[in-house]
Amino acid sequence: MKINVKHVAKLANLPLSENEEKKFEKQLNEVLSYVKKLNEKDVKNIKETSQITELENVTREDNSSFSLTQEEALSSSKKNHNGMFKIPKIF
Amino acid sequence: MSLNTISIKQAREGLSKKKFSSEELVNACLFEIKKGKSLNAFITVCEKEALEKARLSDKKIKEEVDLPLLGIPISLKDIYLTKGIKTTAGSRILEDYIPQYSATVVKNLEDAGAIIVGKTNCDAWAHGSSGENSDYGHTKNPWNEEYVPGGSSSGSAVSVAANMALSSTGTDTGGSIRLPASFCNVVGLKPTYGRVSRYGIVAMASSLDSIGHFTKNVDDSALMLSITAGKDPNDATTPDNKVDAYENYLNKGVKNIKIGIPKEYFLEGLDKRIKEKIKNSIKLLETQGANIEYISLPHTQYAVACYYIIQPAEVSSNLARYDRIRYGNDRSFFGDEAKRRIMLGTYVLSSGYYDAYYKKAMRVRTLVKKDFDNAFKKVDVIITPVSPTLPWKIGEKTSDPLAMYLSDIYTVTANLAGIPGLSVPIGFIDNLPVGMQILGPHFSEGKLFQAGKACEYA
């Protein structure tokens, strides 16, 4: 199954040029062909591992504490206005 | 011998005995950094702050304050957030980013008295095995500048190997500490997943990222871990497990330690000379009383494929926050490797492909982990090569991403299983360093130091 780079780039919010699309298509398809190796192994009755720590029930008490100041929160943004982050209008 | 070539332990002794000052020690490192500029190991050098801290440390030493790293110069991989000090993750996206907070590990090291001399270069977003994916130029191997130092913690490994710092922190998601350690002739530790807090470190693959460090010898590695290890309320994946007294393992020797040698790590793909060197090291351990057992880790052949599905999937999600709104530049500033991994990850998670790729990889991961669980019922530690080849020439693999990925063949298994791994230097071939990897069960870092120390004389 060949990868539709245009579609995936859009999903991933990555702006790509036509040249980049071509270049990546080849490279990604090569990697995908390799990882398909997993199909050699029958894993029908194997459980998935999504947590390698075997931890469970890690929570914190509902206590509020310090936040960043408004200045700190905004300190790395290039555009802000009246204490809020500013971007071109979205619909 | 110049001051900066000593180990942490030697430095602590020298400082407390007033043989030299922290300011002298830090100056020696800063001088080395300037001298070795062509290696491109650093993105940011904190000369002024480091010297200020050094002078403060000298005052504290006079007052007989006792902290484990007081006055010791270290460097940090530039994916560790440092409040007020630029942190780039090796990428142009964060070229101006000054973090509003510091990583837990950074706080712990500073509380222990460590002095940060600078932020080291790395493959952008920790994506890479050679140090050639940095947006700030590649780092060079100090043993031969035409060769790669290994990655992604390239600058960190080099800064210790070239005596620019007495220790450096790194991260290991698929081998990014162990590989550069082996290529640069230093000791590199990948702790158990969750042993050290990930809070405040730019996330690469959340279920695989391990937070470790580089040192000149095993003793120093144990000392660093005793400071960085422990539960962090800010990181829900750090267990309650008590932090071992690692120093107690350092002089135990390897009598009656059972060492497993997995056949799958010694097949045709491995450079025969590396195989020979490792065999010799193992023989030496045997003469020190260790017992060897040949074992099998049958799912090793699927590990790279499994890793290169799970890791990019998590990467694609972790890099979604870089949208320029709250910090950083826009997403067109991502380099090629980052773009590749983001797209790969997006694809394997996408509708219609999740089951065939991601779900399947999660199941294979269970099998890889089971291989180790079964092996560790029979043996205490496992010894393998770190890399199938010697360090390669700069530019040799850059046009073939898949070839680059395959260099992780011996290291990704530890990340998939969450187990710790220690890379120790075992010599040179063609004047290029070779390392050997010691793996153990979860939270067995003490045993790794025990075996690693014995190898230091191998």
Next chain:
Amino acid sequence: MKPVIGLETHIELKTKSKMFCPCSADYFGKKPNTHTCPVCLGLPGALPVPNKTAIEWCVMLGMALNCDIPQFSKFDRKNYFYPDLPKGYQISQYAEPFCLKGSIKLDSGKTIGITRVHMEEDTGKLIHESIDGQDVTLIDFNRSGVPLVEIVTQPDFDNTKDVIDYLKKLQQIARYLDISNADMEKGDMRLEPNISLQKKGKTGLPNYKVEVKNINSFRFVEKSINYEIDRQTKILNEGKTPTQETRGWDENKQKTVTQRIKEESSDYRYFPEPDIPPVRWTELQITNYKLQIPELPDKKLHRFIKQYQLNDYDAEILTRETILADYFEETVTLGKKYGLTPKQIVNFIINRRVDPKNILPAKLIRRVISAGKTDEINDETLRKIIKKVLKENPKIAEDYKKGKTSVIQFAIGQAMYIIKKKIDTEFLKKLIIEELK
């Protein structure tokens, strides 16, 4: 054609801190971006740690809706890009939520199936403005990370009356459990109905559905759903199928409008959240949560009717909020000593619109007793009399406006002269002041 409606409701929990970080969750009316931290601002390297209380409240809400609580559940990442979502993914629950397969019985007798109840985090707030002639969007992340419970029903609704009854009951349960104010106008209860129409006689679900967003008030629920039903009816009558899409309710135009169709928006690429270990309950924990659930509204209502011999109407009013219900019961218990009946007490409370916050049960008893010694005159008549007094004595209104409150006594006197009976003057005074306003 029969409407087929399923509801997706979000309830914002009133915890002290946010869902995955210790920032204060009390964000309403605060200066922008003053309640944020690396976690809820999505800074590099930040990690989530779940709020224990929020999880417990979600489970309790699920239990109040008769859900099963699976022993094992976990969080998942829902990946999509939007400026109000700082991490580029929302931590939510997809495959293994906290609560499944519940139900709720409505006044109409219908039982609605609850598909699931799960936890997630809220997004930041977007404000659209024009600054120096440029159209911009401003973002405040104070709300980012506040705990949200999502309740999804089966597509069991077929009319708006049931929908409104469901929402009111859900709101009441949330308030009874004291986990949220569930106020639609304030945004702590949000509704997204999925609406389609099925041709009569056909079985199964229609082959499309339309989601409606941006319904920000109870009074628009009926309007927006009916508008959408009409819109879809017209299309179906033409032999076409309505487009499967998300539409927004436009308050000003009083119609639903197409939101810009985001083609790939529904591929959320859910995968298990690696930063948060899963949750596994013990039997004991589940039992404890069940015990913590107070008597729920419908149970209390039926008990009041039976125990106090009240009619439906009175019982409904008394049990609308736990404060009033508890107040009533306390008053009834005290009132027994004086031979007061529940009926007398409920009549007094309802007719005089007593506010539990203004008068203690013990004092209320005394007023009920003294009222019993006086004659009852109904509101209407009293108001007519008061209006007459004020009309014939315009100076009363003038002086009151000038701040001369003593003129009230004069008004009372005038009214009493006309009434010629002994009545509760406190109540009279209250009505006079109301009329003067």
